[in-house]
Amino acid sequence: MFTTVAKSLNGLPPFLLLQAFALTFSSCSEEKEISSYEISPEYDGPVVAWKLPENWGENPDLSGPMAGSFHIKTELGPSGRIGVMPFREAVSTREVVNMFGRELGYENFDQNSLELILQTKTIGNKSFEWIPLTDQTDPAESRMVLLALLRKEQETWLFPFIADSPLITQEMNNFKKFLKSVVVRAGKVPIRARNPAALPSPPPAQSANGPTWEAPTHWIQGKPSSMRIGSFYVRDENGNELDFSITSFPGDVGGVLANVNRWLSQVGLDKVDESGLASYLSTVEIDGKSAQLLIAENDDKSLYAALLFRDDRSWFFKIMGESSLAKIEKKNFLGFLDTVCFHDH
Amino acid sequence: MPDNKQPRNNRKKSSVGSRRKLLPWLIPFASVRLTLSLLSLSMILIFVATLEQVRIGIRGAQAEFFESFYGIWYYPDQFWGSEFLSSLPIPIPGGYLLGGLLILNLIAAFIVRFQWSSKKIGIQLIHLGIILLLIGQMITQAKQVESRMMINKGETSNYIERFHGVELAFTNVTDASQNQVVAIPQELLEKGGTFNHKDLPFDVRVRKFDRNCEVTIKQPDQSRQGLSKEVNRGVGFTSNLFLKEKEEDYSMDGLNFSFVVFDLINENESMGTWLALTHPAGNHVWESVSPQLADFAFQPLRYQGNLWGMTLRHEREYLPFSITLRSIANEFYQGTEIPFNFESRVTLNLDEKQKRDALVYMNTPLRHGGKTFYQYQMNKAADYSVFQVIRNPSWLLPYLACILVSIGLLWQFSFHLFSFLRKHKSTPRLA
Numbered sequence: 067m068f069t070t071v072a073k074s075l076n077g078l079p080p081f082l083l084l085q086a087f088a089l090t091f092s093s094c095s096e097e098k099e100i101s102s103y104e105i106s107p108e109y110d111g112p113v114v115a116w117k118l119p120e121n122w123g124e125n126p127d128l129s130g131p132m133a134g135s136f137h138i139k140t141e142l143g144p145s146g147r148i149g150v151m152p153f154r155e156a157v158s159t160r161e162v163v164n165m166f167g168r169e170l171g172y173e174n175f176d177q178n179s180l181e182l183i184l185q186t187k188t189i190g191n192k193s194f195e196w197i198p199l200t201d202q203t204d205p206a207e208s209r210m211v212l213l214a215l216l217r218k219e220q221e222t223w224l225f226p227f228i229a230d231s232p233l234i235t236q237e238m239n240n241f242k243k244f245l246k247s248v249v250v251r252a253g254k255v256p257i258r259a260r261n262p263a264a265l266p267s268p269p270p271a272q273s274a275n276g277p278t279w280e281a282p283t284h285w286i287q288g289k290p291s292s293m294r295i296g297s298f299y300v301r302d303e304n305g306n307e308l309d310f311s312i313t314s315f316p317g318d319v320g321g322v323l324a325n326v327n328r329w330l331s332q333v334g335l336d337k338v339d340e341s342g343l344a345s346y347l348s349t350v351e352i353d354g355k356s357a358q359l360l361i362a363e364n365d366d367k368s369l370y371a372a373l374l375f376r377d378d379r380s381w382f383f384k385i386m387g388e389s390s391l392a393k394i395e396k397k398n399f400l401g402f403l404d405t406v407c408f409h410d411h
Numbered sequence: 412m413p414d415n416k417q418p419r420n421n422r423k424k425s426s427v428g429s430r431r432k433l434l435p436w437l438i439p440f441a442s443v444r445l446t447l448s449l450l451s452l453s454m455i456l457i458f459v460a461t462l463e464q465v466r467i468g469i470r471g472a473q474a475e476f477f478e479s480f481y482g483i484w485y486y487p488d489q490f491w492g493s494e495f496l497s498s499l500p501i502p503i504p505g506g507y508l509l510g511g512l513l514i515l516n517l518i519a520a521f522i523v524r525f526q527w528s529s530k531k532i533g534i535q536l537i538h539l540g541i542i543l544l545l546i547g548q549m550i551t552q553a554k555q556v557e558s559r560m561m562i563n564k565g566e567t568s569n570y571i572e573r574f575h576g577v578e579l580a581f582t583n584v585t586d587a588s589q590n591q592v593v594a595i596p597q598e599l600l601e602k603g604g605t606f607n608h609k610d611l612p613f614d615v616r617v618r619k620f621d622r623n624c625e626v627t628i629k630q631p632d633q634s635r636q637g638l639s640k641e642v643n644r645g646v647g648f649t650s651n652l653f654l655k656e657k658e659e660d661y662s663m664d665g666l667n668f669s670f671v672v673f674d675l676i677n678e679n680e681s682m683g684t685w686l687a688l689t690h691p692a693g694n695h696v697w698e699s700v701s702p703q704l705a706d707f708a709f710q711p712l713r714y715q716g717n718l719w720g721m722t723l724r725h726e727r728e729y730l731p732f733s734i735t736l737r738s739i740a741n742e743f744y745q746g747t748e749i750p751f752n753f754e755s756r757v758t759l760n761l762d763e764k765q766k767r768d769a770l771v772y773m774n775t776p777l778r779h780g781g782k783t784f785y786q787y788q789m790n791k792a793a794d795y796s797v798f799q800v801i802r803n804p805s806w807l808l809p810y811l812a813c814i815l816v817s818i819g820l821l822w823q824f825s826f827h828l829f830s831f832l833r834k835h836k837s838t839p840r841l842a
Contacts, residue, residue, distance in 0.1 A: 098598040102610040105592055105729055106569075109584040111709065115718040134713065247716050249585055 110253050112152055114223075117247035119240035122148070138229070138237055146229030148241070150248075153222040159184065159215060162224060163197050166211050171203030190246035192216055200231070203309070210234050214245060221252040277312075277353070277381075280405040282398045285310065300387075300395055308387035308395055314379050322347075322373060325382075326360055332386065333367040350400070352383075353408050359400075368392035370399050376408070431523050440519035449513050452504050459484045459503050468661030470575070477506035478552055510549055517542045533823025540815030547808030555803040558728065559787060561693065562736040564794035567760065569733035571782075571800045572725035577669045577689050580724055581611060582709075585717040596726060600671055612715055614676035618684065622659040623667040626688060628703065629653050638672055639686070645710045645721075647672075647686030650703045654686065666691045671723050675712070685710060687723035694724050732780060733760045737768075739796050741789055753789045755796040771798065 114133045118124070123144060125135040134150035153162075163183075164174050175183075185196040195215035201208075212227040212234055225248075227234060227241055234241075281287070281298055288297030288309075296312035326346060327337040338346065350359040350372055357374035370392065371384040383406070385392065385399050431438060439445070460476040463484065467475065476482040482503045486496035517538055525535055558571035578594040593611045600620040607614045619638055629635060629651040639647065639654040646652070659667055669689045674681040688707050690696045698705035709720040737756040744751050754772035759779055761767070769777045777784040777798075783806070787799035 098596040100593060100595050100599065100606060100608045102591070102593045102608055103729065104589050105582075107584065107587060107590050109582065109590065109709065109720060113584055113587075113718050115585050115713050115716055117716040249716065249718070251587060 112221075112253040113249060113251040114150055114152070115249040116150070116244060119237075119243060122240065122244070138233060140233075146227070146233050146237070148228075148244070149224075149226045151224040151226065152250075153224065157222050159195055159197070162213065162215065162222075163199070166199055166213060166226065170199050170201050170209070170211060172199065187214070189242050192245065192248070194225075194245065208232060212241070214241075216245075216248075216250065218250060218252060221250070223248075223250050277406050277408045279312075279402060279407070281402060285398070300391065302391050302394075306388035306391040308385055308391055310385040310399070311382070313382045313384075322358060325373060329360060329369050329371055329384070329386075330362050333362050333364045333369045335362055335364055350403060352381075352403055352406050357381075357403075359403075361396075363389060363393070365389060370396060372403055427523070427526055434523060437519045437523050440515050441522070441524045442516075443520075445512070445516050446520075449509055449516060453509050453513075456503055456506065456509060462487060468665060471661030476503060479505040480508045481505045506552075507549070510545055514542060514545045514549075517545070530826065533819045533821075533826060536815050536819030536822060538819075540812045540817075540819060543808055543812035543815060547805045547812060550805035550808065551803055554805065555801065558800040558802075560734065560784065560798045560800050562734060562757075562796055562798075564736050564739060564796075567733045567735040570727050570729045572693070572727050574725070576726045577723055578726045579615070579671055579673070579687060580722055580727070581615075582720045582722075583717050584720055594727070597669070605676065612717075613682065616674040616676055616681070618672040618674065620669070620671045621656055622669050623657045624670045624688075625655040625657050626668065626670075627653045627655075628701065641684050642672060642686045644683030645685040645687075646704060646706045647688075650701075652686065669723060677714075682714075685721065687721060689723045689725065694722055730780065730782075732762075734758070734777075734784070734798075735760060736796055739789055739791060739794070741791050753786050753796075755786060755789070755798070 112133070116134065118136065121139050122136045123139050125137055125144075125147070133152050136148040137144035138146045138148075160175055160177065160180050163180060164172075167173075167175060183197055183199070187194045187196040193216075195213075195217070197213040197215070199211040199213065201210070208231040210229065210231040214225040214227070216223040216225070225245060227237075229237070277295075279296065281296075285298040285300050288294075288299055294311050294313055296310075298310040300308040300310070323338075323340060323343060326343060330337055330346070346360050346362055348359050348361070350357050352372060352374050355374060355376055357372050360369070360371040360373070362369045362371075366389055367387065368389040369384065369386040371382060371386075374381040374383075383399075383403060385395065456476060459482075460472045463475065464472040476484075482505050484501045484503045486493055486499060486501065488497050490496075521535065521538055521542070525531060525538070527535065556573065558573050560568055560571045562568045576597045577600075578596050579600060580592055580594040583591040591610055593608050595606055595615065597620075599606065600617055603617045603620065605614050605616040618641065633651065633653075634640070635642075635651060635653050637654075638656075639652060642648050642652070647654075654670060654672075657668075659665075668691065671687050672684060673687070674684050676682070687710065688704075690700070690707070694708035697707045708722055708724075710722065712719040712721055735758040737758060739753075739755050741753045742751040743749060752773055754770055757769050757771060757777065759767040759769060759777065771777045771784055771786050773786055776786070781802055781804070783801045783803075784798040785801065786796070788797035789795070
């Protein structure tokens, strides 16, 4: 047998043998390729997945309690804000509603008042608690918060939709489709947001290039929120109070006339038409740009507001409250407007 | 007939002769000089590799000099005459070349030099054993895979992770009953380019992969530079991480943080650029390093109604069985912190019904499914145990080789001993 093998090797040049040897060992290392396989689930975190409507975009600044954060793509840029917030404990509906309600000027809800606004909606195979909230500080304002709460055993998932009312109406079908597509599953590991937390941070356009200002020293700083970029209040010794806010929204938010009429109604004054605007409006300069100044004074309540439209956004600087105190603070309000700076020039 | 009755010795010689005639080119390879030269070169190789180990570590020296056909050595700066010699690249024959030639040399000697007779069968067995040992070593180097399995007390694990080598893994965790994993191995990440797979709904374009880096968390107002600046999604972005490339550390205690910067592509459009970073002790450690970095173990991506987790982790192999860590114990020499014994009591879960208890301790591994589980590390305080897992398809060869060499030696010595005794017996004793 050996002779046969040896004969077959006879005449084989030695370098060929060496080459064969080298090839044998070099081919021993496996050629690597992308592998794909199935495993039993080992991820024990919460699972939250969704399908976004085409005209929605994800906000990159996802932080804090948010598992997801989106905006609606409009001609004027990103608008509105939709969130996905997990709550570890079975948080009560009242607790969540009050958290948002306070921001919108609601008194704290009790069980009875909550039941008046609480609805139940079945979307797909999921049942949601459905709570629409409108801006109470400014009833004529179109700002709105729509809360959808999904209860799952010990887990509650909140989907807040914060936007102007027309936008919410326009996107209602998409919001429902989004809720239908949502997959949520509680995990073993703790979810970061265990308790009701602050509302999602404002869109980057507001926070990144936000203005600065100098407020009078006796103005007391309030808490900024998703609605308010700046917030102050003023009190006198008689308990009279003024509320000052700085807000910003994409677009013109209905235009000057709509906003002026909304504010006039807040202090009990009659609405006006285009020709009547001049009796309330004058021009003021804010950081080198022309803005509209509204002086709306009534017997009990007065409101001063500046409307500035810049970079496709509306900026409102508004102080409102008891008339006598408002008149005293009018000068401070105008002085405040002089200090506003957008740091872009 | 009488012609056929050649003397026995002559017949053997002619057998070697006929083999030489048949394979004349094998004769130079059977040379004893070649054997001695190769052994001398092996000593030089070991000497050089030992010196280089200080500079490039054990893994580096092993890869450069032993797992190659040749290595390049630079004369050490500390040696005499280094001012002239240190810049000179000196080629050193590598382990594969010397080992291969030694095997060839032994086989050639076996064929064209050794007499195949019962008298010499011991020597033949010894050489056969050595050939087998060398072949076994080569197969081991090419095929052996070293991994680790870490288990917390009371928990069960069904996968092992390679000590070296990472993979970019995408896991679809949406389904509560079964998860899909798609993993891109390090070899492909190193090549770069765009990757796609039928089970991955998006493409992955690798911008940069490297085996080590240094990472710092920048303050929110500090800007990132270079490669880090390209990252606009995931932990690398939200934690404002700054990445600095670094040479791979080959030393025993070296900690290498492999990283990959990649884009996910949907219909030729980038969905963003992510950074994935692996922790040398496993990505579960990130959470204790900084809660901000915990997501490196699972960077979420929601895509088309599914939740995918992305991570750059040590290459993982799932096993068809699992191991549960029941208890651990460690003993130290009295009054010292020198370990005397580490042991882990485990249960091997083959399926729902078949379970087997085992005790794994120093030098007493658990063998199952072609893998050997050695006790490697243990942390009694943290209640976990780590096994070194070796898969070596040629693990039996060294044992067979040793048996052959032993039989050969025994045969050869016995043969000589009995010859001597016979001779001694037949010689008349002097009074």
